Amino acid sequence: RKGTSDKDVDYSEGRGSRVRVTGRVHRFRAQKDVLFITLQDGYGLLQCVLTGDLTKTYDALTLTQETSMEMWGEMWEVPPKQHAPDDRELHVDYYEVIGKAAGDKDAITTRVAPDSDPQTLYDNRHLVLRGENSSSVMKVRAATLRAFRQVYESEITPSCLEVTPPCMVQTQVEGGATLFEFNYYGEKAYLTQTSQLYLETCLPSLGNVFCVAPSFRAEKSLTRRHLSEYTHIEAELDFITFDDLLTHLELVMSKVIEIALSDPKTKKAVYDLNPTFQVPERPFMRMRYADAIDWLRKHDIKNEEGQPHEFGDDIAEAAERKMTDIINRPIFLTHFPVAIKAFYMKKDPEDLRVTESVDCLMPGVGEIVGGSMRMDDYEELMAAYVREGIDPKHYYWYTDQRKYGTSPHGGYGLGLERFLAWMCGRYTVRECCLYPRFTNRCTP
Ligand code: 4AD
Ligand code: MG
Numbered sequence: 170r171k172g173t174s175d176k177d178v179d180y181s182e183g184r185g186s187r188v189r190v191t192g193r194v195h196r197f198r199a200q201k202d203v204l205f206i207t208l209q210d211g212y213g214l215l216q217c218v219l220t221g222d223l224t225k226t227y228d229a230l231t232l233t234q235e236t237s238m239e240m241w242g243e244m245w246e247v248p249p250k251q252h253a254p255d256d257r258e259l260h261v262d263y264y265e266v267i268g269k270a271a272g273d274k275d276a277i278t279t280r281v282a283p284d285s286d287p288q289t290l291y292d293n294r295h296l297v298l299r300g301e302n303s304s305s306v307m308k309v310r311a312a313t314l315r316a317f318r319q320v321y322e323s324e325i326t327p328s329c330l331e332v333t334p335p336c337m338v339q340t341q342v343e344g345g346a347t348l349f350e351f352n353y354y355g356e357k358a359y360l361t362q363t364s365q366l367y368l369e370t371c372l373p374s375l376g377n378v379f380c381v382a383p384s385f386r387a388e389k390s391l392t393r394r395h396l397s398e399y400t401h402i403e404a405e406l407d408f409i410t411f412d413d414l415l416t417h418l419e420l421v422m423s424k425v426i427e428i429a430l431s432d433p434k435t436k437k438a439v440y441d442l443n444p445t446f447q448v449p450e451r452p453f454m455r456m457r458y459a460d461a462i463d464w465l466r467k468h469d470i471k472n473e474e475g476q477p478h479e480f481g482d483d484i485a486e487a488a489e490r491k492m493t494d495i496i497n498r499p500i501f502l503t504h505f506p507v508a509i510k511a512f513y514m515k516k517d518p519e520d521l522r523v524t525e526s527v528d529c530l531m532p533g534v535g536e537i538v539g540g541s542m543r544m545d546d547y548e549e550l551m552a553a554y555v556r557e558g559i560d561p562k563h564y565y566w567y568t569d570q571r572k573y574g575t576s577p578h579g580g581y582g583l584g585l586e587r588f589l590a591w592m593c594g595r596y597t598v599r600e601c602c603l604y605p606r607f608t609n610r611c612t613p
Contacts, residue, residue, distance in 0.1 A: 185441070187243055190215060190259060192266070193518050195237045198253040204229055207254070209239065211304075214254035217242070219261045228266045234380075235270035235277050237301065245456075294604055295613050305438040306601055312435040313589060315430040316380065317402055321379045322426045325417065329379040329404050334367035340563050342366060343511060347386040349397075353402060359441040360385035363582055366567045368405035369543060372578055372591075384582070391608050392486060393597035394534060394587055398606040401589075405580035411517075411542050414579045415501055418529065418538065419453045421534040422499075422583075426592070443594030453499040458484075458523065461502055465492060483509050490535040512557040515542040515579070527581070531591040540581025547571040 192210035199205075223229065242261040247253050259382050270277065280302075283294045290297055297303050321329040338361045341348050349360040371378045384401035406417060423558040426448055430436045434575050439446055446607055456464070465478040465488055472478045473485045484492075484502075493500060504523040506515060514524040529538035544550045550571055554561040561568060587599035599605035 172242060173181060187238065187241065187262075188259070189241050190217075192237070194232060194234050194238065195271070196234065197232055199224070204232075206232070206238075206240075206400055208240065214436045216253040216258040217261050217264075218258050219264070223261060223264065227289065228264075228269075228377050230555060231269075231272075233270045233272035233276060237270075238264055239267055239269040240264040243328065255383070284442075291599075291605070291610060292613075293479075299604070301396070302442065303600065305442055306589065306595065307603065308586070309429070309435055309438050309593055310601065312429045313425060313585070313592070314423040317379075317381070319428055320421050320424045321404065324428075325420060327377055329377040329406075329477075330371075330375050331377065332368065332371055332378050332380050334361070334364040334380055334382060336361045336385075340567070341367060342513070342560075347388055348357075349385050349387045362386060363401060364403050365405065365580060365582065366564075368403055368525040368580060369570055369578065370566065372405060372407040372570075372576065373574060377404065377406045381585075388608060393599070396500070396586060396598055396602065396605055397610075398596070400585040400602065401582050402585055403582040404578060405578060407576055407578045409577065409579055411503075411527075411579065414540060414542065415455070415503075415527060416452075417580060418540065419449075419451050419499075419501075419526070421451050422529070422588075423451050429592075439592060446592060446594065447498075449499045451611075453501050453529070454496070455501045455503060458502060458506065468492070468495065481506050481508060486535060489530060490533075492592070493532050493535050495498050497532050499532075502528045502530055508520065510541070512543075512553040512559065513543050525579070529583075531587075534587050534591045534592065537587040537591060538581050540579065540585045542579035544579065545575045545577055547575070 174320040189208070190208060192208035192215070192456065194286060195207040195209035195214055197204060197206045203218060204224040206217045206219065208217050212404070219229065231526050240259060240261045242259045244259055245258055246257050247257050270443050277296050277299065281290060281296045298307070318331065321331065337353065337358050339356070339358050341359060341362065342365060347362065351358055351360070361384060363384055364382050368378050368380060379402065381402050382402060383398050385398050386395070388395040388397060402536035406414065430439065459480060461484060462478045462480050462482070465484070470478070470488045470491050472488065473480045478484070478488070503526065504517055504520070504524045504586045506523055514526050516522045517525050518611040527540050528536045531537050544553060550559060550568060554564065584598070586601040588600035589595065589600050593601065593603055599607060
C-alpha cells in the first residue's frame with residue numbers, strides 16, 4: 170500500500186511515480202475548476218489537486234470534512250511558497266469516496282466546535298481526538314513513552330529493567346481516602362495507587378526496575394491536574410543515597426526531553442503546542458521544604474485556611490503552583506515533614522522531623538514527580554504501620570524485604586499526563602491522555 174509518506178515517491182525531475190493514497194478529508198477549498206483537498210492519514214497531511222471533470226462529480230460537489238477517500242495520481246514537488254504540506258502535492262487522476270462523513274447539523278465541526286462547552290467536548294472525546302492539537306499531544310505522548318523506555322534501558326548505569334506489576338491489590342499505599350475498592354471473590358481489594366511496593370520487591374533479583382502502569386485514585390475534587398486513572402512511570406533503585414536519587418531523576422527527565430526533541434516531528438509538535446517550552450537545565454534547583462515555607466511566607470502566599478504557612482502544613486496545589494510559576498524553573502522540593510508524607514519514607518538521619526523525600530515541581534503544573542528513600546529497617550517499618558493505623562498483616566511480603574537482606578534504596582513515580590501537560594503547555598492533564606477518567610466521568 171502506498172501511503173502519504175515520502176518513502177514511496179520518486180522525486181527525480183520533480184515528478185514522482187503514480188501512487189495510491191488513502192486518508193480522510195482534513196480540509197478542502199474549491200476554486201474555479203480546481204479542488205484542493207488536504208488529506209490526513211495519521212502520519213501526515215497531503216495536498217491533493219483535482220481538476221477538470223473530477224471537480225464536477227456528485228462526490229466532489231457534496232464533499233464533507235472527515236470523509237475517507239482513496240486517490241490515485243502523480244506526486245509533484247512544489248515550491249515552498251505554495252505552502253503545501255511537505256512541499257508536495259498529488260495530482261489526482263482517479264478517486265473514490267470510501268465513507269462519506271455526515272455534514273450539516275451532524276458534521277463533526279458542529280458537534281465539537283472549539284467553543285463547545287467542556288461537557289460536550291468530553292462526551293465527544295472520540296471526535297475531539299481527530300483534531301490537530303489533540304492528536305499532536307497523543308503523538309508527543311507516544312514519543313515520550315518511547316524515550317522513557319530508551320533512557321531506562323540504555324542511557325543510565327546501571328540500567329533499569331521493565332516489569333509489569335498487578336493492578337488489583339490488597340494494600341493501600343498513598344492513603345485510604347483515594348482508594349477504589351472492589352469485591353474480589355468475596356474479599357476486599359483495590360485498584361492500585363502505585364506499583365512502588367512491588368518494584369521494591371524486585372530489586373534483589375532484577376536490579377533496578379521501572380514500570381509504566383496505570384494508577385488509580387478516587388480523587389473527590391475536580392482539579393486540572395487530577396485524574397482517576399493515570400499513567401504512572403515508576404522506578405526503584407537499589408544501594409543508593411538520596412543524592413543519587415535526585416541526580417538520577419534530573420538525568421532521566423533531561424534525557425527523555427533530549428531524545429523526544431531529537432525527532433523533528435516531535436519537536437515541531439511540542440513547539441507548535443507550546444512555543445515557549447524551555448528545556449530544563451541540570452542541575453535542577455534544590456529547595457528544602459522548610460525553606461519553601463519561608464519563601465511562601467515572604468511572598469505572602471497563604472495556606473488553605475488563609476493563614477501564613479507554618480512548618481508542618483501541606484503545601485496545597487494553588488500555593489505550590491504560584492511558587493513554581495514565580496521561580497519559573499524545575500524545583501526539587503525535598504525533606505518534607507514525616508507527618509505529611511507516606512508511611513514508607515525514610516527519615517533524614519540528620520533531622521528526624523523530616524523525610525528523605527522529593528517532589529519535582531514544574532512551571533504551569535506543579536508536582537509532576539513524587540519520590541523518596543524507603544524505610545529499610547524492619548523495626549522502624551513496623552512502627553510506621555502502627556503510626557499510620559495500617560494492619561501489617563497485608564504487607565508481609567513488603568516487610569519481608571527488610572528481613573532478607575535489606576538495602577538502602579529509593580525511587581519515584583512520575584505522572585505521565587502531568588509531564589506532558591508541562592511539556593505541551595496544556596491547561597489540564599485531561600488533554601494528555603486518550604480518554605480521561607476523572608470524577609464522575611468514565612465515558613467514552
Ligand atoms: O506523589 P505520589 O502519590 O507518589 C506515589 O505514588 C509514590 N508511591 C511513587 C513512587 O515513589 N514510586 O504520585 C506520584 C506522581 C505525582 O507526582 C503525580 O505526578 C502523579 O503521580 N499523580 C497523579 N497524576 C494524575 N492524577 C492523579 N490523581 C495523580 N496522583 C498522583
Ligand atoms: Mg505526591
